[in-house]
Amino acid sequence: QGTKENASAYNIYLITMDQMDQHWVNVDKGAQKAAEELGNVNYKWLAPDVKDDAKQIESINNAVAGGADAILLAANGPNAVTAALKEAADAGVTIVYVDSAANFPAVQTLATDNTAAGTTAANVMIAALKENGVTSGKIGIISVNSATASTVAREAGFRKAFEGTSFNILETQYCNGDAAVSKDMSANFITQGVVGLFGANEGSTVGVGNAIAEAGTGVIGVGFDKSDMILSLIKNGYILATMAQNPDVMGYEGVKTAYRALNGEVISPEYVDTGVSVLTKANL
Amino acid sequence: MVLFIEKPFKRLMRIRGIGQVLTVTAGLVVLSIIFGIMNPIFFSSRNVANLLRQIAPILLIGIGQSYVLITGNIDLSIGSVVGMSTMISATLMTKGINPWVSVLITIIACLGVGLSNGLLVSFAKLPPFIATLGTMTIARGIAQIANNNYNTDSIGEAAQGLRDFFYYGKTFGLYNTIWIALVLWAIFNFILTRTKTGRHIYAIGSNAEAARLSGVNLVSTTTKAYLVSAFVSCVVGLITTATSGMGTMDAGNSYELYAVAASVIGGVSTLGGQGMLFGTIIGASIWGVLQNGLQFAGAPVAIRNIVIGIIVVISVLLDVIVRSGRGARKKRIESTT
Amino acid sequence: MVLFIEKPFKRLMRIRGIGQVLTVTAGLVVLSIIFGIMNPIFFSSRNVANLLRQIAPILLIGIGQSYVLITGNIDLSIGSVVGMSTMISATLMTKGINPWVSVLITIIACLGVGLSNGLLVSFAKLPPFIATLGTMTIARGIAQIANNNYNTDSIGEAAQGLRDFFYYGKTFGLYNTIWIALVLWAIFNFILTRTKTGRHIYAIGSNAEAARLSGVNLVSTTTKAYLVSAFVSCVVGLITTATSGMGTMDAGNSYELYAVAASVIGGVSTLGGQGMLFGTIIGASIWGVLQNGLQFAGAPVAIRNIVIGIIVVISVLLDVIVRSGRGARKKRIESTT
Amino acid sequence: MEDEAYIVEMEHIVKTFPGVRALDDVQFHLKAGQVMALLGENGAGKSTLAKILSGVYTRDSGTMRLFGKTIEGDLSPKQAQEMGVSIIHQELNMCSHLTVCQNIFLGHEKTKGSLLDNRSMRKQAQEVLSSLEIDLDPDIQVGDLAVSKQQMVEIAKALQSNAKVLIMDEPTSALTSVEIEQLFHLIRGLQSKGVGIIYISHRLEELQHIVDVVTIMRDGKYILEKPFKELSMNQIISNMVGREIKEKFPRIPSHRGKKVFSVQDLCAGPLVKHIHFDVYAGEILGVAGLMGAGRTEMTRAIFGADPKEKGRIILDGKEIAISCPEDAIRHGLVLAPEDRKKDGLCVKLSVRENIALPNLDLLCSKAGIVNRKKETEMVEKAIKDLKIKLSSTEANASSLSGGNQQKVVVGKWLARNSKVVIFDEPTRGIDVAAKVEIYQLMNQLKESGIAVMFISSEMPEILGFSDRIMVMCDGRITGELTREEATQEKILELATQFENKFETQVG
C-alpha cells in the first residue's frame, strides 16, 4: 500500500465536493487542527476541481491509490460514490462522512441534519412573518441546483414546515451558487410579490440579501451558511437569520474519529449532528 | 419615426443582415407579448426595469463578442475575464484599497488578457479557438488565485459608491447598469460604424488578405477587437462585484457562449465581416426575456435550455436560407447584365 | 524497440505532425518523472491502474473530437451528450428496463444528436460552432428533462453487470474501462488510417472542394465523423453511469473543451486535415497525468487551471513555430533547386 | 539615358517561389505619362513583377527606384500606396461584405476629426464611378455585384487614390466591350495628366489603342523594351514565345474511333448556354476561348460539380445521370480541374493520399479497407509514368513545385480506366519540359482510345496539339474547326463573337 512518509503515521485524506466554498476551507481548517494535535497523522485535502460525481470518484480512487488509511468524505450525492467506497473499504480504508453521507456504511457521519436545518429556517421565517402580521402569501426559494443532496434536503425540510399553512411556495430557482444570478432571480421573485425568500446556500443567500436590500420592502430573508458577506447583510437587517453550520467541527471531530477508529476503538454514535446555530442580528 | 423618411429607410434596408435583425425583432415582440399574456406582471414597470437591468450584462458581453466575431475570430475567454474582473476588484477592495483605484487595476489586468488574445491570434497566428481556450483557462485560474482560492469577503461600506454606480443606483429613473450598457453600446456602435477602426474590423473579417493589401494593419485591428471584448467583460465583472458585494470565483461561467448566442441571434455572422450592434441588442434582449419570462412561467431549467438551443439553431438556419435565396437572385441578376 | 529498425522508423518520421507528437510524448515522460519524484506513490501499481482508468474517458472523447476536428469542424455538444447518455441510461434502468436494452436505447438517442450535428453542418451548412452550440444546449436540456429535472436514484442491483462491464470489473488485470478505450481506439484508429472513410475524412478537412471533385461525399463523410463523436461521448456517458451507479444531470460539463485540448495537445489541427489518434492518446494522457499529479502535489485548483492553460497555448504555439520554421527551411532548400 | 524622366526603375530583380524562379534578373523602366505594355506568356512573371512594385511581394534581390528614390529593403503595400503606386490585381480581391464606396476607400478612409467622412467619400466615389461612366450606387455591397462590375470597382479604387503609377493586371479580362472602351478613354485622360501606366494584357489587339512602349518578358527573364510603333504584332508574339514551337508539341496521328461522349443542350447559369458537342475515341478535342468564356463552368457542369439547369449527357450511346462528381467518376468521366490549389489538391495530404483519393474504390476491399500494397503500386506507377519529381511519396502535396503539383492533379485521374478525360488548363503556370510531359500523357490516353478534352487559353498549344478545336465565347459554342483549317485568326474571330449585349439587356 504505497510508501508512507512516516511509517507509523496514518494517512488521512479529506475529500470535499469541490474547492470553491469557504465552507470546505473551514472543514479543512478543523481537520488540519486535529491532525496537528494528534501528531502522527499525514493529512491531505484532495479537492476535485469542479463539483462532479465522476471527479469525486476519481478523487476517492486517487486517495486509495495514495495509500489512504482513512478518508473523510463529503459525498456529492448519496448513491454516486458507493461503489468507489466499497472498493476503498475492501482495500481496508476507514470511512468517515463529514457534511454529507452516502449510502454506504461508515464509522461515523458528522454532519448538519439538513432537513432539520431547513425546517428550522422555515420556522424562523414563519415566526417573523407572523410577528409582522403576515399569515399568507408567496414564498420563493433559491437553491444551487436540483442535483445537490444537501441543498435538496434543506429545501425539502423548508417546504415541509410550510405544509398546512396558507403560504404558497413557488417553483424553486437554481442559481448554481452564483450570487449575481441569485440576485436576479430574487429580484424577479420580489416582483412577483413574495413575502419571504430562502437562500439554500452561501451564494444563494448573498443574492437574496442583496435583492431585499435593494427592494427595501418587508420581505423576510432567511439564508444558509456563514460568511462575512452574509453577516454584514444580517447586521444591516436585510437578512433576518442564517443557519450557520459548524464545518470546522466536522473536520476536527472527523479526523479524531478516524484516528480512534484506526486505533481499533469502537465508534459510537453512528451519526453526529454538528448542528446549526441560528444567527440573527441579536446574537451576532 | 425617422425610419420612415424615405432615403435613410431605403439605405437601412440595404444593409446586409438587416433581414435577420428585423425577423428577430419581430420574434422578440411576439415573445414579449406571449409572456405578457401568460403573466401580467411581466409588463409591470418594476419587472421591466428589472428585466432591462438583467439584459445589460448580456448586451455588454455581446458587444465584445460581436466585435471579435466580425473580425472573423472568436473569444472564449469572456466568461473567465468576467470572473477575473470580479475577483480582482473585490479582493483589492477587501484589502482596503480605494474602490476606484481597484477598478483601474482590474481594467488594466483584464486588458492584459485582451492584448494576449489579440497577439496570440493575429501575431502568433494561433487558431482563435485554441488561443482563447488557453487564456480562458488561465484567466479562470487567476480569478481563483486572486483571493487565494476562495470567494472574497464583503467589499464593505467603503465600496457603497461603487455598488451604486455599477448596479444599485438610478439616474433619470433608469438603473445605472442600463445606462452603462447603453452608453458603452453607443460608443462602441459609433466606433464600429463611424470610424476607420470600425471599417477595418469589418474589412478583415470579410477578406483579411484584401484588407492587408489595402494597407489595413491586421495585428492592431484584431487586437483592438479583443481589447474591446476584454474591456466589456471587465465591466460586466465589475457589475457582478457591485451586485453581490463580494467576489465569486465562478462568476461569468459560460458567458462566452451566451455572448455568441446573443450576437448570432442578432445577425452577426461567425464567419466574419457581417453583423451590427443593433442586432446584438435584440439578441441580448431575446436571451434576457426568455430567462425572465420562463422563470415567471415556472418552466423548469431543462425546457429553458431546449427552447434556447432551438432558437439559436433556427435563427442561424433562417439566415443561411435567406442568404442562399439571395444568392440565387444575385445570379439571376448577373445573367441579365 | 521496433522504432529502431531502420525502415519503419524512417517511415514514421515522415508522417505529418509526428514532430508535435514526439515533442509532447517527451513532455509526458518528463511530467511523469517530475510527479514520480515529487510523490513516489505516483508510480505505485495501484495509482498507475487508477490513472489509466481516469485517462480512458478523456481519450474516448478525444477520439471523437479528433475525428470532427480532422474534417475541419468542431463538436461542442460532446459534454452534453455525455450528460444525456448518463441520464437516459440511468433513468431507463431505474424504471426497471433491462440494462442492456437501456444501453441500446441510449446509443440510439445519442447517435440522433450526432446525426443532427452532421446534417446541420454539412447539409444545412451552418457554421459548426453554432450548430453544435445549439445541440449542446438542447442535449443538456434533454439530460435534465430525462428524469424530470432530478438526478436519478441508484440504478440498482440489476445493473451490477453493467457497472462491472463499464467500470469496476477487470480483465487480464486491467480495468475494463481501459480495455474499452483501447479497443475503441484501435477500431477508430484503424478506420481513420486504413479505410476509405478515414481517407475521406482527412481529404475534406484538407480541402473540401478538391475532395468533392475527387468524388468524396461531403454530407455522408462529415456526418460519419459527428456520429463517431456522439458514439464515444455516449460510451463515456455509460461509463459515468456505471461509475456513479446513478445519473447526474451535470455530468460531462465542459468535456467538449477537454476533448479539444487532448486532441490539440496531441497534434490535431483545428484547421482540419491533420492529426492522428496516436497523438490523441498522448494528449489525453498529459491531461490525465496533470490532473492526477497536480492533485497529489496538493496544487490548488487555480494553479491547475493556469498550468493547463499554459500547456495548451504552448503546445500549439510550438506547433506553429515548428511549422513556420520548417516552411523557412523548405524555402531555402527549394531556392537551390 | 535621361534618368530624371523615369519614375520607376527596377534592375536585376530576382524572385523565387517554391520550385519556380518567377523573376530572373529582370529590368523594368517607366516614365511619367507613358503607357507601358508588359507582355509575356502565362507564367512569364508579369504579375509577380507588378506585385513587387506594389509591395505585395518582396524581391529576393535587385534594386528599385521610385520617383528617383532608391527603395532600401522591403516595400510594404502601404508604403507603395503612399508613394503613389496603385495596382489593379489580376484576381479580384475585394471585401465582399463592404459597399462599393467602402472598398474604394479601404485603407485610406477620409476622416473629419476621427470620424469617417462618409458624405465626402460617397461623393468622391460617385465622381470616380461616373468618370468611368458606370452607373453604380456606391452604397451597394460588392458581393452583390456581377464580376465585371466588381472589376470596375477595383479600377475605380485604384483611380481614386490619385496614383502616379497605375498598374493594371489584365483589367479587361472580365469587362464587356463597352466597359473596355470607357477604360481606354480614362487611360488616355490619366496619361495626359502625367500618370505612368503599366498595362498587362493577353489581348494584344487592344494594345494599338493605348500603348506607347512595350516590355516583353519570357520565362521570368527580361527580353526587350521598345516603342510600340517599332514593333510588328508578329515580332511581339515571337519575342513573347521565343522558342521553336515545333518541338513543343509532340503530336501523334489520331485514329478517330467511335463516338464516345456527347453533350446535348447543356445549360447551367449565365456562362453555359445550350452547349452541344461530341467527342470521339482516340482524339483530342481542344476547347479555345478568351478568359471568361465559360469553359471552366461548362466542364464543371458536365462533371456534376455545379448544378445544371438542363441538358443530356450521353456516354457510349447511353444517357447517364450525373448529379455529383461521384456519379461522373463512376461512369468513367473525369475532370482535372483548372485551379489546382483550390480544386485539385488536398495540399496538407501526401502525394500518395492525393493520387489514391479518387481511386479508393479500386484500392479497397469490400469492407472499405485500403489495400496498402495495391496503393503503393498504383502511386509508384503514376509517379514513374509522369516523371513526378519528389523526395518521397509521403511528401506533402504543397511541398512540390507548381509543375509537379499539376502532374499530381493529372496523375490521380490516369490511374483508373476512364472513358472521357477532361483537362482544364493542364499546363497553366508550368515550365516547358513539364508541359511536354503532360502532352505525352495526353498522347498515351489518345492512343489507348480514350476521348480527351483539352481546354487551354494558350493559342499555340491549342493549335499545336488538338485534333479538333471547339471555340467558346460568352457561354456559347461559336464554332468548330478541324486541325487543318484552324488558324489563330479564325479562332480569335470565333472567340470574340459576342452576343449583342444591348438586345439581351432590353429583352
Ligand SMILES: Nc1ncnc2c1ncn2[C@@H]1O[C@H](COP(=O)(O)OP(=O)(O)OP(=O)(O)O)[C@@H](O)[C@H]1O
Ligand atoms: N504565390 C506564388 N507561389 C508560388 N509560385 C508562384 C506564386 N505566384 C506566382 N508563382 C509562379 O511564378 C511564375 C510567374 O507567375 P506570374 O503570376 O507572375 O505570371 P504572369 O506572367 O502574371 O502569368 P499570367 O499571364 O498567367 O497571369 C509562375 O510560374 C507561377 O506559377
Ligand SMILES: Nc1ncnc2c1ncn2[C@@H]1O[C@H](COP(=O)(O)OP(=O)(O)OP(=O)(O)O)[C@@H](O)[C@H]1O
Ligand atoms: N469563383 C469565382 N468568383 C468570382 N469570379 C469568378 C469565379 N469563377 C469564375 N469567375 C469569373 O467568371 C468568368 C468566367 O470564368 P471561367 O473560368 O468559366 O472562364 P474560362 O472560359 O474557363 O476562362 P479561363 O479558364 O481562361 O479563366 C471569369 O471572368 C472569371 O474571372
Ligand SMILES: [Mg+2]
Ligand atoms: Mg498574371
Ligand SMILES: [Mg+2]
Ligand atoms: Mg477556366
